[in-house]
Amino acid sequence: MRRMSGKTLYDKIWDAHVVDVTDGEAILYIDLHLIHEVTTPQAFAGLRANRRAVRRPDRTLAVADHNVPTEGQALGVDAVADLEARLQLQTLTKNVADFGIEYFPMGDIRNGIVHVVGPEQGRTQPGMTIVCGDSHTSTHGAFGALAQGIGTSEVEHVLATQTLRQKKSKNFRVNIEGEPAPGVGAKDFALAVIGEIGTAGGTGSVIEYAGSSVRALSMEGRMTLCNLTIEAGARAGLVAPDETTFDYLMGRPAGPKGGGWDMALSYWKTLFTDDDAVFDREIHLDAATIAPLVTWGTSPEDVVAVTGKAPDPADFDAPEKQAAIARALDYMGLTPGQPMTEAKVDVVFIGSCTNSRIEDLRTAAAIVQTAFLNGRLVAPHVRAMVVPGSGLVSHQAEEEGLDAIFKAAGFEWREPGCSMCLGMNPDRLTPGQRCASTSNRNFEGRQGRGGRTHLMSPAMAAAAAIAGHIADVRDFL
Amino acid sequence: MEPFTRLDAKSAPLPLANIDTDQIIPKQFLKTVEREGLAKGLFYDLRFDEQGREKPDFVLNRPEYKGAGVLVTGDNFGCGSSREHAPWALMDFGVRAVISTSFADIFYNNCFQNGLLPVVLKAEEVAQLMDEARGGNHVVSIDLETQRVTSPSGKVFAFEIDPQRKQKMLLGLDAIGETLGKTTYIDSYETRRALAQPWLERA
Numbered sequence: 001m002r003r004m005s006g007k008t009l010y011d012k013i014w015d016a017h018v019v020d021v022t023d024g025e026a027i028l029y030i031d032l033h034l035i036h037e038v039t040t041p042q043a044f045a046g047l048r049a050n051r052r053a054v055r056r057p058d059r060t061l062a063v064a065d066h067n068v069p070t071e072g073q074a075l076g077v078d079a080v081a082d083l084e085a086r087l088q089l090q091t092l093t094k095n096v097a098d099f100g101i102e103y104f105p106m107g108d109i110r111n112g113i114v115h116v117v118g119p120e121q122g123r124t125q126p127g128m129t130i131v132c133g134d135s136h137t138s139t140h141g142a143f144g145a146l147a148q149g150i151g152t153s154e155v156e157h158v159l160a161t162q163t164l165r166q167k168k169s170k171n172f173r174v175n176i177e178g179e180p181a182p183g184v185g186a187k188d189f190a191l192a193v194i195g196e197i198g199t200a201g202g203t204g205s206v207i208e209y210a211g212s213s214v215r216a217l218s219m220e221g222r223m224t225l226c227n228l229t230i231e232a233g234a235r236a237g238l239v240a241p242d243e244t245t246f247d248y249l250m251g252r253p254a255g256p257k258g259g260g261w262d263m264a265l266s267y268w269k270t271l272f273t274d275d276d277a278v279f280d281r282e283i284h285l286d287a288a289t290i291a292p293l294v295t296w297g298t299s300p301e302d303v304v305a306v307t308g309k310a311p312d313p314a315d316f317d318a319p320e321k322q323a324a325i326a327r328a329l330d331y332m333g334l335t336p337g338q339p340m341t342e343a344k345v346d347v348v349f350i351g352s353c354t355n356s357r358i359e360d361l362r363t364a365a366a367i368v369q370t371a372f373l374n375g376r377l378v379a380p381h382v383r384a385m386v387v388p389g390s391g392l393v394s395h396q397a398e399e400e401g402l403d404a405i406f407k408a409a410g411f412e413w414r415e416p417g418c419s420m421c422l423g424m425n426p427d428r429l430t431p432g433q434r435c436a437s438t439s440n441r442n443f444e445g446r447q448g449r450g451g452r453t454h455l456m457s458p459a460m461a462a463a464a465a466i467a468g469h470i471a472d473v474r475d476f477l
Numbered sequence: 478m479e480p481f482t483r484l485d486a487k488s489a490p491l492p493l494a495n496i497d498t499d500q501i502i503p504k505q506f507l508k509t510v511e512r513e514g515l516a517k518g519l520f521y522d523l524r525f526d527e528q529g530r531e532k533p534d535f536v537l538n539r540p541e542y543k544g545a546g547v548l549v550t551g552d553n554f555g556c557g558s559s560r561e562h563a564p565w566a567l568m569d570f571g572v573r574a575v576i577s578t579s580f581a582d583i584f585y586n587n588c589f590q591n592g593l594l595p596v597v598l599k600a601e602e603v604a605q606l607m608d609e610a611r612g613g614n615h616v617v618s619i620d621l622e623t624q625r626v627t628s629p630s631g632k633v634f635a636f637e638i639d640p641q642r643k644q645k646m647l648l649g650l651d652a653i654g655e656t657l658g659k660t661t662y663i664d665s666y667e668t669r670r671a672l673a674q675p676w677l678e679r680a
């Protein structure tokens with residue numbers, strides 16, 4: 001007789017949140033709804049038009065991040081020159097007031113990028129279902145929470161009902177084992193996975209990251225890994241919670257307290273994939289073979305080792321593939337077969353919900369400090385900027401003197417926000433500018449019209465700032 | 478979503494085929510923060526000249542059609558992009574129903590998300606309504622329950638509609654409305670959760 005197989009972590013979280021199922025479509029209860037100014041105005045307008053309330057304002061948290069300029073935030077929305085952006089921020093302010101939702105506005109030390117703020121406040125907890133009108137909500141999966149990006153009509157649905165209608169995804173496990181080389185970290189793991197399975201490789205799946213190299217990552221590293229899961233096409237990423245997770249959560253402002261902590265902890269410890277659980281798909285990566293990676297093209301799957309070269313269309317047989325590579329190289333201003341380290345950079349951006357947490361800043365600052373002690377500064381032709389993910393990250397970095405290191409070396413130390421990740425606020429590339437960026441999307445025009453983005457880790461971006469071109473961080477250790 | 482049961486309203490004739498969503502609401506109006514307010518962009522290039530002045534002869538600018546709640550239009554209305562701003566703009570302008578021989582698929586779906594009734598009639602029936610709308614009396618009557626349109630002169634035309642969609646329209650149910658129909662399930666889920674995981678209930 002066949003025994004029923006065990007459950008994956010995803011199965012467990014899913015099952016614990018099903019309110020009802022009809023024809024395979026579940027009504028899934030949502031524990032935390034994070035909102036920001038860009039994808040919510042019409043959702044609130046919809047609530048008003050139908051005279052509906054927000055079901056659980058206490059499970060909703062609002063921040064201002066996409067549109068905010070990274071200077072002058074103490075002035076509040078008056079710091080926002082773009083009138084449409086200002087109106088979006090004012091609309092959010094009105095909406096949260098009308099519906100009784102907690103809000104960290106511009107200038108509040110707790111404000112920052114939505115995916116940095118949730119975990120930092122302890123709002124993000126293991127076993128939760130979390131949604132936000134932003135695709136990089138997958139970040140929160142680092143805590144063993146099922147976290148997904150949704151559209152505006154779904155935002156309205158969650159506001160009104162605290163549930164989401166959804167069909168279940170497939171289970172996909174990515175195992176990363178072994179000891180990575182110095183200078184190699186979570187960002188390189190994530191780019192390696194996307195390079196391996198492609199930007200549609202995770203479509204229809206929830207990816208659980210497992211293996212000794214994942215267990216060894218800090219919470220910041222796990223967040224980087226889960227953040228980029230969406231670039232592999234998956235609906236969400238997950239890492240099972242463990243001591244690292246519990247240590248991170250202990251004492252957070254919105255986390256469980258006292259007896260609640262003990263109860264929560266005993267529940268969180270049940271959140272792992274059973275040994276006999278079956279995955280629809282599974283892949284294995286050896287961390288020891290992963291080099292520091294950079295992207296050469298206009299899709300996150302266009303990944304190459306920093307020691308490698310831009311591809312040559314002539315090396316490919318399929319004409320469509322040749323044309324696609326040629327087009328990407330042309331946009332990026334690279335020649336076929338050009339060594340990546342020859343690419344001169346104009347801008348270095350350390351920030352975004354992928355890499356703007358305290359550990360990211362520490363790693364980058366360590367590279368900058370070592371170079372500084374050897375008499376090296378940011379290359380003269382480079383504009384280098386560090387944009388902390390939240391006011392609290394910024395404050396912590398300043399306590400540790402990281403801002404002083406960056407500034408002494410010639411970096412700009414900016415105020416928190418999405419900044420140059422998406423070119424919606426004043427921080428943008430100009431046409432033709434090349435950027436070493438710790439963000440998550442290298443699409444055409446993502447960081448500003450005509451801008452050229454190379455994705456890489458914070459340590460690699462710091463090395464590029466000093467070198468003035470794409471550089472191997474291992475030469476800077 | 479507002480229920481749609483019966484509508485008596487002025488009808489405006491718009492005898493053009495293939496009116497796409499770009500004509501219904503051009504892209505410069507998509508940056509708004511509200512669903513409301515899109516009326517100003519409705520049929521922008523048809524309604525206004527380059528200087529932004531109203532074109533006096535466009536049907537919706539004519540005094541006798543002010544407040545029209547029904548559009549009678551040519552074939553394949555709403556083709557083009559999937560923007561939900563198109564039904565939003567029509568609704569915001571006060572249009573509650575569009576009568577045509579055919580609609581583009583996505584637009585048709587979007588109408589039902591928003592309480593805008595798309596009515597499909599035969600070519601000669603649409604022509605009849607178009608003619609009458611051009612005359613002195615513009616008021617048509619649409620009864621969703623009996624699936625009938627009554628022309629200003631009293632001619633009656635029957636129309637088809639998917640029974641489930643009709644039901645949702647009559648009750649004003651959108652996806653949210655449907656889920657809210659299961660509120661008791663959500664309530665009892667929350668009660669169970671509050672007992673099992675009390676730390677999630679913040680004071």
Ligand code: SF4
Nearest residue numbers: 136352353418421422
């Ligand atoms: S930092 Fe970039 S990816 Fe992250 S939430 Fe902001 S815009 Fe989106």
